[in-house]
């Protein structure tokens with residue numbers, strides 16, 4: 001498995017632990033006030049990160065070069081900051097709005113870089129004269 005996949009799965013499982021922790025906190029306290037943070041930590045942090053990691057594992061040629069690592073950093077920092085700031089926003093801290101907005105855009109940028117990686121030819125295929 002390429003390093004980037006390993007990194008994605010290691011990060012994803014930490015998001016899942018945090019996301020489930022928040023879900024359990026809501027269930028136990030009966031206060032469902034941070035649903036948005038819980039939903040996005042799980043869906044952006046666990047599910048989507050694991051999908052990215054799975055894609056790189058299935059397409060090791062696409063994991064080569066610096067762009068996948070840049071994509072990982074942009075996306076992961078975006079989701080991490082978005083998760084934390086959204087959590088505090090939902091607890092009533094309105095000052096978090098610009099941070100949630102900025103980190104959402106950073107997350108989206110990570111998705112756009114991933115789209116670029118998916119649509120561009122694999123580096124080895126691009127270099128090979130035999131590539132279709």
Ligand code: HEM
Pocket residue numbers: 019020022023024026027032035038039042043046047
């Ligand atoms: C033991 C694990 C989990 C617990 C205890 C838990 C708990 C909760 C609770 C209490 C809510 C609020 C329900 C409401 O007030 O309507 C919720 C909502 C939600 N959870 Fe979880 N959750 C868990 C795992 C997950 C996972 C793994 C995911 C995604 C992969 C997930 C996705 C969601 C989503 C999307 C919502 C929002 C649903 C809506 O908008 O109505 N949860 N969860």
Ligand code: HEM
Pocket residue numbers: 035036037039040043044047048104105107108
């Ligand atoms: C940067 C990316 C994203 C942004 C900025 C975003 C933003 C939002 C917003 C503004 C809401 C409404 C929240 C509310 O009314 O309380 C929402 C709800 C929701 N989003 Fe996203 N979203 C993003 C990515 C995703 C992705 C990738 C998924 C699924 C894979 C997802 C699943 C959901 C679900 C299930 C809800 C309903 C749960 C809730 O009430 O919080 N979102 N999202």
